[in-house]
Amino acid sequence: MNRDTRINWINRLILPVLNVLTAFAATAIIFVIIGVDPIEAAEILLYGAFGYQEGLGYTLYYATNFIFTGLAVAVAFNAGLFNIGGEGQAYIGGLGTALIIFAIDPNTSAWIFIPASILGGLLFGALWALVPAYLQAYRGSHIVITTIMFNFLASSLMVYMLVNVLREPGNMSPESQLFPQNSWFPFIHDLSTNFGFVMEESPLNVSLFVALFFAVIVWILIWHTRLGYSLRATGLNSEAAIYAGIKPKRIILITMCISGALAGLVGINELVGYQHRIIMDFHFGYGFGGIAVALMGRNHPIGIIIAALLFGVLYQGGAELAFELSNISRDIVVVMQGLIILFCGALQYMYKPWVINALAPIQKES
Amino acid sequence: MNKPQYAIELVDINKRFGAVYANNKVCLNVEEGTIHGIIGENGAGKSTLMSILYGFYQADSGLIKVFGNSLQFKDSHEAISSGIGMVHQHFMLVDNFTVLENVILGTEGGALLHEGLREARKELTRLGQEYGLKVDLDATIESLSVGSQQRVEILKALYKGAKILIFDEPTGVLTPQEAQDLFRIFSALKNEGVTIILITHKLHEIIHITDNVSVMRAGKMVAQKVTSKTDREDLAELMVGRKVLLQVDKEDKDKGEVLLKVNKLSVLDENNIFRLKDVSFEVHAGEVVGIAGVSGNGQSALLKVLSGISNITQGSVEILGQKMDSKNPIFPDKLRELGLSHVPEDRLRMGLISEFSASENSIIGYHNDKQINGRFIMNNAKVRNECAKLMEGFDVRPADPDLKSSNFSGGNQQKLILAREFNRNPKILLIGQPTRGVDIGAIEFIHKRIIEMRNSGKAVLLVSVELDEIMSISDRIIVLCDGHISGRVDAKSADERTLGLMMANAYDTTNNLESN
Numbered sequence: 001m002n003r004d005t006r007i008n009w010i011n012r013l014i015l016p017v018l019n020v021l022t023a024f025a026a027t028a029i030i031f032v033i034i035g036v037d038p039i040e041a042a043e044i045l046l047y048g049a050f051g052y053q054e055g056l057g058y059t060l061y062y063a064t065n066f067i068f069t070g071l072a073v074a075v076a077f078n079a080g081l082f083n084i085g086g087e088g089q090a091y092i093g094g095l096g097t098a099l100i101i102f103a104i105d106p107n108t109s110a111w112i113f114i115p116a117s118i119l120g121g122l123l124f125g126a127l128w129a130l131v132p133a134y135l136q137a138y139r140g141s142h143i144v145i146t147t148i149m150f151n152f153l154a155s156s157l158m159v160y161m162l163v164n165v166l167r168e169p170g171n172m173s174p175e176s177q178l179f180p181q182n183s184w185f186p187f188i189h190d191l192s193t194n195f196g197f198v199m200e201e202s203p204l205n206v207s208l209f210v211a212l213f214f215a216v217i218v219w220i221l222i223w224h225t226r227l228g229y230s231l232r233a234t235g236l237n238s239e240a241a242i243y244a245g246i247k248p249k250r251i252i253l254i255t256m257c258i259s260g261a262l263a264g265l266v267g268i269n270e271l272v273g274y275q276h277r278i279i280m281d282f283h284f285g286y287g288f289g290g291i292a293v294a295l296m297g298r299n300h301p302i303g304i305i306i307a308a309l310l311f312g313v314l315y316q317g318g319a320e321l322a323f324e325l326s327n328i329s330r331d332i333v334v335v336m337q338g339l340i341i342l343f344c345g346a347l348q349y350m351y352k353p354w355v356i357n358a359l360a361p362i363q364k365e366s
Numbered sequence: 367m368n369k370p371q372y373a374i375e376l377v378d379i380n381k382r383f384g385a386v387y388a389n390n391k392v393c394l395n396v397e398e399g400t401i402h403g404i405i406g407e408n409g410a411g412k413s414t415l416m417s418i419l420y421g422f423y424q425a426d427s428g429l430i431k432v433f434g435n436s437l438q439f440k441d442s443h444e445a446i447s448s449g450i451g452m453v454h455q456h457f458m459l460v461d462n463f464t465v466l467e468n469v470i471l472g473t474e475g476g477a478l479l480h481e482g483l484r485e486a487r488k489e490l491t492r493l494g495q496e497y498g499l500k501v502d503l504d505a506t507i508e509s510l511s512v513g514s515q516q517r518v519e520i521l522k523a524l525y526k527g528a529k530i531l532i533f534d535e536p537t538g539v540l541t542p543q544e545a546q547d548l549f550r551i552f553s554a555l556k557n558e559g560v561t562i563i564l565i566t567h568k569l570h571e572i573i574h575i576t577d578n579v580s581v582m583r584a585g586k587m588v589a590q591k592v593t594s595k596t597d598r599e600d601l602a603e604l605m606v607g608r609k610v611l612l613q614v615d616k617e618d619k620d621k622g623e624v625l626l627k628v629n630k631l632s633v634l635d636e637n638n639i640f641r642l643k644d645v646s647f648e649v650h651a652g653e654v655v656g657i658a659g660v661s662g663n664g665q666s667a668l669l670k671v672l673s674g675i676s677n678i679t680q681g682s683v684e685i686l687g688q689k690m691d692s693k694n695p696i697f698p699d700k701l702r703e704l705g706l707s708h709v710p711e712d713r714l715r716m717g718l719i720s721e722f723s724a725s726e727n728s729i730i731g732y733h734n735d736k737q738i739n740g741r742f743i744m745n746n747a748k749v750r751n752e753c754a755k756l757m758e759g760f761d762v763r764p765a766d767p768d769l770k771s772s773n774f775s776g777g778n779q780q781k782l783i784l785a786r787e788f789n790r791n792p793k794i795l796l797i798g799q800p801t802r803g804v805d806i807g808a809i810e811f812i813h814k815r816i817i818e819m820r821n822s823g824k825a826v827l828l829v830s831v832e833l834d835e836i837m838s839i840s841d842r843i844i845v846l847c848d849g850h851i852s853g854r855v856d857a858k859s860a861d862e863r864t865l866g867l868m869m870a871n872a873y874d875t876t877n878n879l880e881s882n
Contacts, residue, residue: 223746243716
């Protein structure tokens, strides 16, 4: 018992923190090499992410996307499936949201629009994941390969849809007309004004609460339901699952649908919450970012929320950094992301023996 | 009397893992040219001790003397060069290499193989003649029987100059006849002055073959005896620390109606090989039918088919009046509802999920039960409570439902599975290898529980590779060989020799007739 809890603590808390710190240290070295003072850079980054209300709003806005895709990856991962198609599922989910919104009469109440648009994202995201899931379950095509291929398919399909079907007549850029105003998700700064707090404007909208809501749902689903039990059993030991009467093929289909559905909600935040129309590449980077978020967050909703926040900080603070310092481009965010994936994913247990040794004396005393 | 020459002297060996002493001041003296048995329950520290001797682990403190020289092994190369060889329970052979290639693996001697192979062939032929180890040097490992593969392992050790051979549970995978052969090889080796250390949990092997025996319990060496001056009961008591019943008491019982009927059952595996051919038998309420056989002769396929995990190819099975055949499969969850419980052969691959906690594992197969589920939410607190009760009833230690299953010993994992399956009050019980890797104290407990189930009118189908177990628990015995039934015996009139011959039928025809 004691040893178990200790290992859990090491795995869940100490190691991720050490890994992220290592990634930051590596980034600092890169900064020094390109002639940037890492401390100044850190100050700019943190100020950009937290220092003022608009910055904070952007941070949380980005984090919302990462929560959706991080949860998507985590659900699949708990069933032993590596869904790297979050990118495409997010993109197509957004399409579903847009199609549903355009299908509904513009004068309908927001109380219909909100659930309908969420449902559209869930449904289309799920459908986009269902095909690779079917191919994995019944044809043995590896889910990693098929979901990647479906990312490309999604890109091509969306180019077609935006150029030929959804483009606003007379508009040269591939984007749809504005969504009816009733369908827009309220901005947080608007809501807070209603309650008497004046906030700086930012893209942050109520999708954040949708994301947190789904984080709770995922937590309940995985650890407190029959389905979650079957899903984890299948992921850990499919032979034991079959012995238990669980049908792994069915679990693969269901899990991937849930995973795709969660990724499909990126469009809620990006399109219904902020852009108010469907545009090209609104999803870009969040699907893959979600993999890193899930890895860092140990596939647990709480960890994912924390990791998503970190990635939000990197996105927003990184933009600020690129703006303030001339010898840094926005791509530094990609570099940092890469280093985090390297240390949290590929090298996740690097410090484990060291930490266990370091903690051994404490253990003995207690 | 002269002081005997010791091949191995271990003095006060200590080895600690965390807070646990795996070896606590262990002393061992092995006389040169003898067969020395080491027995003890799982976790008693036998493997750790041998790993220290073989250089896998370093002792925290203590002295190792080999042929009188004090040594400190940093790795197994040093152990090998001082004349120690080990034959592992699971062979360390490359399946698609020939015997010769396997033997020289690691000692090829130069970039070109040709020279090394020729030298090796000469040396091996000599060794083979000297010790009576007959193996075709050019056969690939995969084409050899398990017994021959073991001989290759022995040759490998001798080729590297071993004067002391350590055998870790060598007979676990052999038929009785093959085991007899192995013991003959032991005698030949002993006559040539080789020292043998035999690790086993089979008491009759110790009595039968060894000169001296050391008993370990809970990390300590509790006794070292001359084998001829001790007996099975004595050794069992030393191992467990209390009196142990080796023979299961069971009264005769009239059997009831037929609950399980297997009718001309044939099963093809995924490689289109028949795993079962035309198998028919019945199991009545209140009897134990034992399936004997060397592992890999269709037992696994039989359990999988009867529990609904894999499909029937031909024939049919009637379970509690429900018919199951190739067109009408019944899935494991439905079979459980009907009243069939299944203790799988391989508890780590099928019976448990090692990353799950004990409480999560206590509901495998029963996770849809109404008692533990609300409409959507599973009542984890109740699962935990129920698991605590199961653990108490079957004496699973430590009785902590939140502990990860991989942290339980083999015996306790098995008890948890048995608790889970027995507790649902099934009508039919399929039990595979109930005591594999389980210590002797737990074996006694498990056997008693199986007999209890029989006495309360369950139909029990027991699959085991341990002949002792099959013979002491079963009412009737069916022998499987190469997927078909090669013999049926009443347990009362069964003896090891006939069963062994039935098991080996068309399997190892050369050695059958001469065994004693």
